[in-house]
Amino acid sequence: xxxxxxxxxxxxxxxxSKNKFVLFGLSLxxxxxxLYLVWRVNGILWIDxxxxxxxxxxxxxxxxxxxxxxxxxxxxxxLAWDSFYERQQEQxxxxxxxxxxxxxxxxxxxxxxxxxxxxxxLNNLYSFVVNGxxxxxxxxLKLSGILDYVLYKSQKAFVPLVEEVEAIENFIAxxxxxxxxxxxxxxxxxxxxxxxxxxxxxxxxxxxxxxHGASGDIDNPRIIIEINDNGESINCKVWNTKxxxxxxxxxxxxxxxxxxxxxxxxxxxxxxxxxxxxEDTDDSFSISLQIPIEHD
Numbered sequence: 001x002x003x004x005x006x007x008x009x010x011x012x013x014x015x016x017s018k019n020k021f022v023l024f025g026l027s028l029x030x031x032x033x034x035l036y037l038v039w040r041v042n043g044i045l046w047i048d049x050x051x052x053x054x055x056x057x058x059x060x061x062x063x064x065x066x067x068x069x070x071x072x073x074x075x076x077x078x079l080a081w082d083s084f085y086e087r088q089q090e091q092x093x094x095x096x097x098x099x100x101x102x103x104x105x106x107x108x109x110x111x112x113x114x115x116x117x118x119x120x121x122l123n124n125l126y127s128f129v130v131n132g133x134x135x136x137x138x139x140x141l142k143l144s145g146i147l148d149y150v151l152y153k154s155q156k157a158f159v160p161l162v163e164e165v166e167a168i169e170n171f172i173a174x175x176x177x178x179x180x181x182x183x184x185x186x187x188x189x190x191x192x193x194x195x196x197x198x199x200x201x202x203x204x205x206x207x208x209x210x211x212h213g214a215s216g217d218i219d220n221p222r223i224i225i226e227i228n229d230n231g232e233s234i235n236c237k238v239w240n241t242k243x244x245x246x247x248x249x250x251x252x253x254x255x256x257x258x259x260x261x262x263x264x265x266x267x268x269x270x271x272x273x274x275x276x277x278x279e280d281t282d283d284s285f286s287i288s289l290q291i292p293i294e295h296d
Contacts, residue, residue, distance in 0.1 A: 121174050142170040154199035162193040183221045190228035195293045198269040208258045213240025239286040
């Protein structure tokens with residue numbers, strides 16, 4: 001235990017950890033010699049009397065030195081285990097901190113869903129209520145569904161794909177009310193949606209298409225959305241018309257806050273396991289996203 005104490009609290013932190021290897025080696029020799037002296041004194045007082053040793057010979061000195069050095073063997077083994085345990089604890093702590101950091105960043109990214117549609121929907125709802133339109137109750141119901149999903153259900157790490165798609169359908173319905181017949185929307189989805197997905201990913205892609213594809217300066221705005229679950233991957237393709245003005249600032253359009261957040265969320269949740277492709281032309285813009293389905 002004495003050897004372990006000196007190794008752990010003095011020799012390693014004060015010498016070895018500071019790259020003072022020569023001094024570390026000398027300290028091991030010196031401490032071994034001290035142990036030899038202690039052992040030798042003990043031998044003179046007790047052991048040699050029993051064994052009948054009368055003088056110190058070279059071989060007896062080598063024997064005592066060898067035995068004293070052996071004191072460090074269990075100390076080294078104990079220190080190695082202690083260092084391994086501390087390293088494991090430190091790695092676990094770092095992993096937990098990284099996990100908490102990623103969760104915080106994911107929550108921030110999810111909160112970036114453009115809120116403008118909410119204000120526009122409320123304005124439309126107000127006008128429908130004032131005019132006594134029969135559409136008002138349906139708008140309230142769909143808006144309630146979106147808010148429930150965005151504010152509560154999306155706080156989970158993964159949600160059923162069908163819930164994400166239902167939120168998208170509600171979103172599309174509200175945007176259709178907002179833009180009216182001037183905007184053509186085509187939405188196709190597979191019947192079976194059994195997978196789970198990181199929440200708000202697909203909704204953010206769809207929201208991005210409406211943000212840029214239903215602009216007032218587009219003659220015939222059109223948006224096409226396809227979502228399917230083939231059992232191995234979730235595939236989403238969103239195509240939208242694009243303003244000629246946006247065509248002059250392609251880089252800003254392709255690297256806007258919305259798309260940057262989407263790609264960052266993909267990197268955090270599906271690192272190296274997704275496909276995210278952008279096709280940009282003068283008058284259209286499309287995103288193809290493929291996400292692997294996690295099997296238990």
